[in-house]
Amino acid sequence: MSPRLLSRRSEPAAAQVATARQAASLLLGYPDEDLLARLPLLRAAVAPLPAELAGPLGRFLDHVETTPLEQQQAEYVETFDLRRRCCLYLTYFTHGDTRKRGMALVQFKHLYSRAGMTLSDEELPDHLAVVLEFTATGDAARGERLLTEYRPGLELIRLALEERSSPYAAVLQAVSATLPPVEAADRAAVLRLAQQGPPGEDVGLDPYGALPFAPPEFIPQPPPGASAGAPA
Template sequence: MLKLIGVLLDYPRDELWQHGEELLAAADDPALSRGRRRQVVAFVEALLAADPLDAQDRWLSTFDRGRAMSLLVFEHIHGESRDRGQAMVDLIDAYRKNGFELDAKELPDYLPLLLEYLSHRPQEEAKEWLHHIGHIAGMLAARAAERELPHAALFEILVEAGEGKVNLEILRQRASEEIRDDTVDAMDRLWEEEAVRFGTDAPSQECDPPHRSPARALNREVQP
């Protein structure tokens, strides 16, 4: 289930449409409730029915514009503080300790990547991780619902899997009161702020969200 949600939250590369039957089969997961299963199947069917270019453009508009819907987990916890860098180093160490190697441009706190890793870990460990990030998943679910995005159900499933005390109603109310950060005006303000950063402080291209193959995500195995 976690691997599938990671694939569905990841950037929809062209290869995804070549694995439609696999995605639909994975969506019919008995671990999910009947209602959640219907939502995931509907999400997959809608995605496969979409034009790849349109789906990719929607993904970029959703997750790569502004920070509120960022899939970089530690950005929601640490922002741009130094603590985020140390947290990522610690997470990379945890990955390597368990035989999970990253590609050069993959950021360890990218949610689809974390979910792929957790799909190979013991159930209790995965639940503990999801419990730890439950508030983040809940806030993403609330913001997705506020924006009428089908991804809301995927984030809600992560909240439920973590069995945390996350009050989605309160988070939805908070999301309804937030000022959107993905509008043209908001993006202009962000670019103005970033313009003062230069030299060694300039953002690197390595900070782009990793766009991985869904086929690889579905079949990748952690080496013992």
């Protein structure tokens, strides 16, 4: 197959990923009347996407359409503002509430600035919705690196939402589907983060205790012939 055909075939996939990330960015913002007004546009944008993207995003759009706005707003605050494992600020998972987090936030802003984008004062630059918008409409390569660098935190958010049976789990599932499969190093990082929490947090305190909601692939298994409670 010629390089030209390869190039043309890759373009729709990139466009579909960008569309999914832009939709997820809007859906991870605080729900308001503007979101409701965008529903027809979001429906039209999501419908042609591959099933692994259109399916979860479509399910969340169903939730938005059938749930009173006041209830959505209460769910958003209860989910993302009051539960640390569902925190949408990505640097929190790597730096906690330490000085290093402040430095990381400055680096995010510089990255956006170099791409010609200016962030408003309404949101911190590491909010997942902001990162997704930057990846979809700003600099796809740099945005992809950000999502990859902070993949363990992103996956922990997804797992926490799934454990709570939150409608927002569908949005994180779609975001995860735009990325390569989770590698072994990231799986280990997710488990370690869930057990220990970010820097500055006390190990073992809720919500960063053991990971009862972790799927089997994230839980170390005993070697063949060993009982579940026996030391490896």
